[in-house]
Amino acid sequence: MKRACILFTITTVCILAGVVCHAQNANDTTGRKWWKEAVVYQIYPRSFKDNNGDGIGDLKGIISKLDYIKSLGIDVVWLNPIYSSPNDDNGYDVSDYRNIMKDFGTMDDFDALLKGMHARGIKLVMDLVVNHSSDEHEWFKQSRSSRNNPYREYYHWWNAEQGTPPYRYSLFDVNHDAWRYDSLTNAYYLHYFSRKQPDLNWENPRVRNEVHGIMKFWADKGIDGFRLDAFQFAAKDTTFPAFPRGFEKNFTQYYAMQGNLHGYLQEMNREVLSKYNVMSVAEGAGNTFEDAHNLVDANRNELNMAYAFEGADIAKPEGYSLLHLKQVFTKWDSAFASKGWLSVFLANHDQARLVSRYGNDKPEFRAVSSKMLTTFLMTMRGTPYYYNGDELGMTNAGFTTIDDYRDVQTLNEYQRQKNIGGDLPKYLQRIAFESRDNGRTPFQWNGDKNAGFTTGTPWIKVNSNYKTINAAQQEKDRNSTLNYFRRVVKLRKDNLALVYGKYTLLDAQNPDAYIYTRELDGKKLLIMLNFRDKPVDTQTGIDVSKANVLIGNYEHPSKDGKLLPYEAVVYELK
Missing domain, CATH: 3.90.400.10 (Oligo-1,6-glucosidase; Domain 2)
Known part of the structure; x- marks a missing residue:
C-alpha cells in the first residue's frame, strides 16, 4: 500500500523500517535473534522476472533467479502479495487468501519457490493484507x-x-x-484505501478467526514470517464519531492504534505466532514511541517488529535537509538505546527509487551515491530492508505523461486534480519524483530487449537506461554497485558491531556529512558518509590516518577527514 509521501507524516514516531523492543539491552548480544542479524531483500513479483512472456513477473521467474538472490548474501526475502486478486492495487486487494494470482502462477509454483529458497538458506516472509480485502472477495x-x-x-x-x-x-x-x-x-x-478495498471489521471475532486460519495455512506450508500490511489501522471506533475539520492532515492520529488493536495482536500471537517459528512485522507503529513499544515489547506477546515512515518521507522534489535526516535517525536510535531494536529502510514498493530520492541519479554520481546509501543502510543498528533493483542503482523511470503510469493512487489523484482544475503539469512533475511506479518498473537484468525482464510487452514500461544499468553488465565489473552491495552485506555479517554495536553520532552539525561510530566488545568502527556532490570537510576529532579501511566506494578512501563527492568509508579504529 502507499505509505510514504502522504501516509505517515508523524512527528514523534520518526523513522526507519521498524522498531523492535525487547527487555535486554540493545547493545547486548546475549539476546541474539536470527531476524536481528538478517538482511531482508524485498521482491516485487510483478516486476522481477517474467517466465512465460505475458509481460508480468511471476513465481517461476523468481525461481529462475534464486541463485542470483542467494549470491547477494541476503537472508530473508519479503515477497509482496501473490494471492488471488483483481489487481486494483497490484495485489493489495485480495479476493482469495489461500490461492495464487493467475498472473503469478499456481500453488505448485509457490511450493517450488519456497523449497528452492529454503534449499539455499533463504527465509520467506509474506505480506498479509487484512486491514481490508477486495470487494470481489x-x-x-x-x-x-x-x-x-x-x-x-x-x-x-x-x-x-x-x-x-x-x-x-x-x-x-x-x-x-x-x-x-x-x-x-x-x-x-x-474503505480507507481504494473503493475496491473495503475495510474488514476486526471487532468481529469471526473475522479474526478467519485471519488466524489464513495465517496457519501459510505457516503450515513452512513460510518464515508475516508482514501485516496497514495493520495499525485495522481496529476502528465503530461508533464512528465525528472528527474535527482538517483531521486528514494528520489522520494517523485518528486512524492508528485505535480500539482494541493490542488485544487483537495478543490474540493473534496466542493463536498463531507463538506456535510457529516465524518473524512478524507490522506496517506502521502508531503516533508515539510509547505506541511503538506497546506494539513490539517482547513481554507483551504481540509482534517482533513494526516500521514507520518518517525517515522515508524526508526526501522531497525540492531536496531535503541532511541535518533533519540525522536528527530523525539519531532520535529513534536514542529512544530505543537501552531497550529496543531497529530496522532500517529508505525505499520499498511504495517509494520512488532510492538513488533518485536520497542520492544523485546523474550519470557521473549515480553509482558512487548509490554505494554511499547502501553503506548507510548496512551500517546502522538494526535489521536492514533493501528493495530489489537498488543493488544495481536503478533510477526513477523518467515518465512524462500520465499514460505511462499504472498505480491506482497516482491515476486517481491525477483525475482529482483534473476535476478540481488543478495544475496538471505541476502534478506530473511531482509524481515524476515520488510516484510509487518509479520503484515498480521491471528489474533490469541485461541489455537485451525489455532489459531481459520479458519476451512480451511489459505491464509497465522498462526504464530507458537499462542498456547501461543492468545486472549482467555489473556482474562483470568488480567495482559495480551490485558487487559493492555484496561486499557491504558480507562486511555486516562479519562484524557484529554493525548489528548490535552502540551508535554514536559525530560532527552532528555538519550539514553535508553523516558520521557515526559503532562499538561492541572493544571493537570500534567509524562510518563516514558524504551526502553531497562536492568534497566535504569533517570534524570528528579522530585521527584516521592509521585506521584500517574495511570498505570504501572510492579506490583510495579518504585518510585525512576530507570526503570526496558521495564518498563512503568504514574504518576499524585501533
Whole structure:
C-alpha cells in the first residue's frame, strides 16, 4: 500500500523500517535473534522476472533467479502479495487468501519457490493484507447482498437512513471520501484505501478467526514470517464519531492504534505466532514511541517488529535537509538505546527509487551515491530492508505523461486534480519524483530487449537506461554497485558491531556529512558518509590516518577527514 509521501507524516514516531523492543539491552548480544542479524531483500513479483512472456513477473521467474538472490548474501526475502486478486492495487486487494494470482502462477509454483529458497538458506516472509480485502472477495459479495447475511458484519456498514456517515479520509479515492454508497442494501461501506478495498471489521471475532486460519495455512506450508500490511489501522471506533475539520492532515492520529488493536495482536500471537517459528512485522507503529513499544515489547506477546515512515518521507522534489535526516535517525536510535531494536529502510514498493530520492541519479554520481546509501543502510543498528533493483542503482523511470503510469493512487489523484482544475503539469512533475511506479518498473537484468525482464510487452514500461544499468553488465565489473552491495552485506555479517554495536553520532552539525561510530566488545568502527556532490570537510576529532579501511566506494578512501563527492568509508579504529 502507499505509505510514504502522504501516509505517515508523524512527528514523534520518526523513522526507519521498524522498531523492535525487547527487555535486554540493545547493545547486548546475549539476546541474539536470527531476524536481528538478517538482511531482508524485498521482491516485487510483478516486476522481477517474467517466465512465460505475458509481460508480468511471476513465481517461476523468481525461481529462475534464486541463485542470483542467494549470491547477494541476503537472508530473508519479503515477497509482496501473490494471492488471488483483481489487481486494483497490484495485489493489495485480495479476493482469495489461500490461492495464487493467475498472473503469478499456481500453488505448485509457490511450493517450488519456497523449497528452492529454503534449499539455499533463504527465509520467506509474506505480506498479509487484512486491514481490508477486495470487494470481489466472497466475504464482501455475501456482505453486500443483504443486511441479514451472516457476512454482513465482516465489514463496516452505515445504513443510509441514519443519514450521511461522518467523513472519513480515503488515501486512494478520487474524492478522498472513505464511505462508498452501495444501492443494493441502501448503505455505505468503509474503505480507507481504494473503493475496491473495503475495510474488514476486526471487532468481529469471526473475522479474526478467519485471519488466524489464513495465517496457519501459510505457516503450515513452512513460510518464515508475516508482514501485516496497514495493520495499525485495522481496529476502528465503530461508533464512528465525528472528527474535527482538517483531521486528514494528520489522520494517523485518528486512524492508528485505535480500539482494541493490542488485544487483537495478543490474540493473534496466542493463536498463531507463538506456535510457529516465524518473524512478524507490522506496517506502521502508531503516533508515539510509547505506541511503538506497546506494539513490539517482547513481554507483551504481540509482534517482533513494526516500521514507520518518517525517515522515508524526508526526501522531497525540492531536496531535503541532511541535518533533519540525522536528527530523525539519531532520535529513534536514542529512544530505543537501552531497550529496543531497529530496522532500517529508505525505499520499498511504495517509494520512488532510492538513488533518485536520497542520492544523485546523474550519470557521473549515480553509482558512487548509490554505494554511499547502501553503506548507510548496512551500517546502522538494526535489521536492514533493501528493495530489489537498488543493488544495481536503478533510477526513477523518467515518465512524462500520465499514460505511462499504472498505480491506482497516482491515476486517481491525477483525475482529482483534473476535476478540481488543478495544475496538471505541476502534478506530473511531482509524481515524476515520488510516484510509487518509479520503484515498480521491471528489474533490469541485461541489455537485451525489455532489459531481459520479458519476451512480451511489459505491464509497465522498462526504464530507458537499462542498456547501461543492468545486472549482467555489473556482474562483470568488480567495482559495480551490485558487487559493492555484496561486499557491504558480507562486511555486516562479519562484524557484529554493525548489528548490535552502540551508535554514536559525530560532527552532528555538519550539514553535508553523516558520521557515526559503532562499538561492541572493544571493537570500534567509524562510518563516514558524504551526502553531497562536492568534497566535504569533517570534524570528528579522530585521527584516521592509521585506521584500517574495511570498505570504501572510492579506490583510495579518504585518510585525512576530507570526503570526496558521495564518498563512503568504514574504518576499524585501533
